[in-house]
Amino acid sequence: MPKPPDRIDRRILQALVADGRLTNNELAERVGLSASPCWQRVRRLERDGFIQGYTAVLDQSLLGATETVIIEVTLERHDDEILEVFGRAMAEMPEVLEVYLTTGEYDYFVKVAVNGTAGYEAFLRTKLYKVPGIRHSRSSFALRCLKRTHSIVPDEE
Known part of the structure; x- marks a missing residue:
């Protein structure tokens, strides 16, 4: 350790x-x-794994993905197969920026970048809704990003 x-x-x-x-x-x-x-x-x-990598932070709107959408997803079941299929599908979709398994009313929090409402509709129809095991989803469009960071360094305890 x-x-x-x-x-x-x-x-x-x-x-x-x-x-x-x-x-x-x-x-x-x-x-x-x-x-x-x-x-x-x-x-x-x-x-030791404290630094896991280095990356460039891109302006997604300049690259044609003008909207950020937060999607809350509920699965039909929680068996290993459904969880594996969902996780693999999210990893393969380039629009998906982040995915979190969560507690509470929804199972997953998914953040995607798309080109407007038409791009989001296409994402839903051709990608997300094709993933087996999804029971329900709820979406919110981000209006403006007030803070974006990728890591924190907690204070010493």
Whole structure:
């Protein structure tokens, strides 16, 4: 089991969450280390799984997916086969940004990016409603994103 990140590790993680394109020298300067120890810490954080990868954040509206829709999905049953089929189907749909198994009234929270209401209707008809085992879904269109982040670095306890 990896050791918990210390104060400097947390500063490294916070800096990388804010800007994953920092060079090692820039990162080292921001967190108050020299380049070599900073590089070693980043490699350890990657190896231990604290850093799972790096990605570009795209403007989906400029790419033609102008709407974000939140879909709450209820399944007919909760056996392993239905859960597996649903999970595999969600992973294969490029419009699907995030999927969460949840507690409460609905089984899943699904976030999709589509091109307007026509794009959403096409997504429902040709993809989502073709997935076996869905009993009910409810959708909400996002009007505006007030905050978007992909990770947090919790305070030390």
